[in-house]
Amino acid sequence: MAEVTTSLSIGQVAERTGLSVHALRFYEHEGLFVNPVRRGPGGRRVYRQDDVDWLTVCIILRASGMPLTALRRYADLVRQGAGNEEERRTLLREHQARVTTQIDRLAECLDLIRFKVGVYEDLLDPDSAADHQCHAPGR
Amino acid sequence: MAEVTTSLSIGQVAERTGLSVHALRFYEHEGLFVNPVRRGPGGRRVYRQDDVDWLTVCIILRASGMPLTALRRYADLVRQGAGNEEERRTLLREHQARVTTQIDRLAECLDLIRFKVGVYEDLLDPDSAADHQCHAPGR
DNA sequence: CTAGGATCTAGAGTTGGCTCTAGGTCAAGC
DNA sequence: GCTTGACCTAGAGCCAACTCTAGATCCTAG
Structure with a gap:
């Protein structure tokens, strides 16, 4: 029962996140991923579970109205690593x-x-009318 | 203290509603007004208080995410008058x-x-860290 | 060997809701 | 008489966030 580092295709990620494959490529292009997306044979994108986790966060932030620019800024900070937590x-x-x-x-x-x-x-x-103020x- | 039927210019309406004059003309063009906007000398738009009231409703519906198409539908219904309350x-x-x-x-x-x-x-x-579930x- | 499906890139197209421009009219004040 | 500022119309432009298209590549199954 150990799936240490499962690789996922773009289609699989689309399926589990609800984002379209188009949107996934678009997000990548926009620099919204923390880890640059790796490529497998034939130049195909290879994702892992933590990409899906990150996307889950992205989706929630987007759903609450955070614009992509801010999301990119956040991704940049996370990508830079420790030191910018404030x-x-x-x-x-x-x-x-x-x-x-x-x-x-x-x-x-x-x-x-x-x-x-x-x-x-x-x-x-x-x-069934109650009284209402007007x-x-x-x- | 009686201002029975005050007439308002588009600029005054913009000022009191917070909408731009552009937006007001656009809303009119989109059929979002219940009363067709009257015209004064020189073809200028003449508004009255109830237009402002209606716009206030529109603004609130818009702010809560109602698309213009639905707003137009609602305006249509109100314009048609009694009978379609349901x-x-x-x-x-x-x-x-x-x-x-x-x-x-x-x-x-x-x-x-x-x-x-x-x-x-x-x-x-x-x-000052409290405990958190993770x-x-x-x- | 071949057909199908998933993927690739680059870039064009879409949608909603305004916003802005161009070019013109009109009334008031100096 | 001239400038200024608010207004007019029609239509172009803009922005965000995707979405879709075209044309190519690659893998798998029959």
Whole structure:
């Protein structure tokens, strides 16, 4: 039960990460990988599990709105190795702040949306209408 | 203290909504206004407070990720007048669901980000390090 | 030997949502 | 009468992040 260093093809990585093979090549081209992607016979890309792990992190950062430029910056720092941990922390903290801000903003939007849904709810079946305060813009 | 029907120029609307004049013309072109924008002397756009109110709603829906196509659909429904409230409710409910999903997703991402910030925190001043569980991918 | 499928590179195309430009009109103030 | 600034239209340009295409190579199975 030891798979010490399993090699993965680009197709396999695409499958396990959910990224397209196109996106994987694109990410590589953009310098988003920490380890330069090795090549096997015929010039084919060979990935390992830690590439997949890194991609998993990338996907999460992307999903939370980090632009590729910032992701590249982070990859650069990690690639450079020990010594720049403070900068990495700063980068992540800034992103963290943006994400919390974004969540708050969305929660506010959700308030209005809920309110408006509520208005239509009352309109469409007034029986189950609760009382609502009315302080939002029309329509 | 009665400003019964104040007319606003495109510049004034831009100022109060935060949208650019370009964006306002673009939104009009895209059919996102409920009332066709009236024109004053010289063909200039004349807005009123309820346009601003509507734009406020638009801005919130946009900020929560509603694409312009959906916003246009909603505007169409409102423009058509009474009778399609159910469809409006459906549209808003669907958007509401997407927003809550998005908030949840962001919250999950935030977990990882916090974890990683924590790792660098511990690394950079280990004195104040609390204990952490370790189950996230590397770097 | 050959057909199929996965891979390769380089670069063009797409999408959404604006933003900007060019060239012109119009009203007010000096 | 002239400049200034806000406005007009139509359409081009931009940005991010992919996605897709073309044409070539390589490996495996039949």
